[in-house]
Amino acid sequence: MRPNLTPDAPPPAAQEVTPEIEALVRQTIGAELRRAFLPEFAPGENLDLVVRTVRNIYIRLVERGHASDYWRSEAPPDAVPPLWATVAKSVDWLDTKNGTGDHETAMRLMKLGEEVGEVMQAYIGTQGQNPRKGITHTRADVAAELCDVILTAAVALHRFTDDPAETLDHHAERVGRRIDQIRAW
Ligand SMILES: [Mg+2]
Incomplete structure (x- = not known):
């Protein structure tokens, strides 16, 4: 099941992070928050934690932009x-x-x-x-x-x-x- 990563989505059901979900999270960050710093998630990390982290990054970037501690001043070359x-x-x-x-x-x-x-x-x-x-x-x-x-x-x-x-x-x-x-x- 693909989790809804938007800030106003309901809390996800307890679920472990699969490689597919990890890819989706990275894709979301990559596409919408191109310059955001993405924390590393341990294999098998609790999905609820990952989703909350991503939402938190999302909200802070939206609210604070360049001032956010998740903002990268230099985008990686592939971005x-x-x-x-x-x-x-x-x-x-x-x-x-x-x-x-x-x-x-x-x-x-x-x-x-x-x-x-x-x-x-x-x-x-x-x-x-x-x-x-x-x-x-x-x-x-x-x-x-x-x-x-x-x-x-x-x-x-x-x-x-x-x-x-x-x-x-x-x-x-x-x-x-x-x-x-x-x-x-
Ligand atoms: Mg032409």
């Missing part, structure tokens, strides 16, 4: 989100093949324009706006092109800051605070 892992690969590849001069910087910015154009092309394709072509794209195509825009912007961002992920997080936090202020009026 780099796919976005930044892919972008780092792309940047490395482009730097090696094309160099890092001003011309290459301009090209990476121009590439962003190309990708935005592909979003428009895909959306027009979902609407069948060209009667000769009819409907040529799906909403998933538009979503994929939007993802290309994000990836391409993240690649270009590397040319203007030494820590693109931190720059993006910081910027997003600022924008989030501004929205909160506006909504509080």
Whole structure:
């Protein structure tokens, strides 16, 4: 039986931790609390204790975030989100093949324009706006092109800051605070 690890779930029945449950706990922490420190659980540990521990970590992270003693300042290398892992690969590849001069910087910015154009092309394709072509794209195509825009912007961002992920997080936090202020009026 898979335990419910959400904070408001009822207390679990007494049960020992199986490898499957251990994997689920790790997956939960890994997916939702990517940077949380996970205590080691002894084999055969009481499930109730494990679930309570995970909930406690969850609640403290939600309540205290960076201030929580469960917060890891450095995510382990295998926990780099796919976005930044892919972008780092792309940047490395482009730097090696094309160099890092001003011309290459301009090209990476121009590439962003190309990708935005592909979003428009895909959306027009979902609407069948060209009667000769009819409907040529799906909403998933538009979503994929939007993802290309994000990836391409993240690649270009590397040319203007030494820590693109931190720059993006910081910027997003600022924008989030501004929205909160506006909504509080
Ligand atoms: Mg594209």
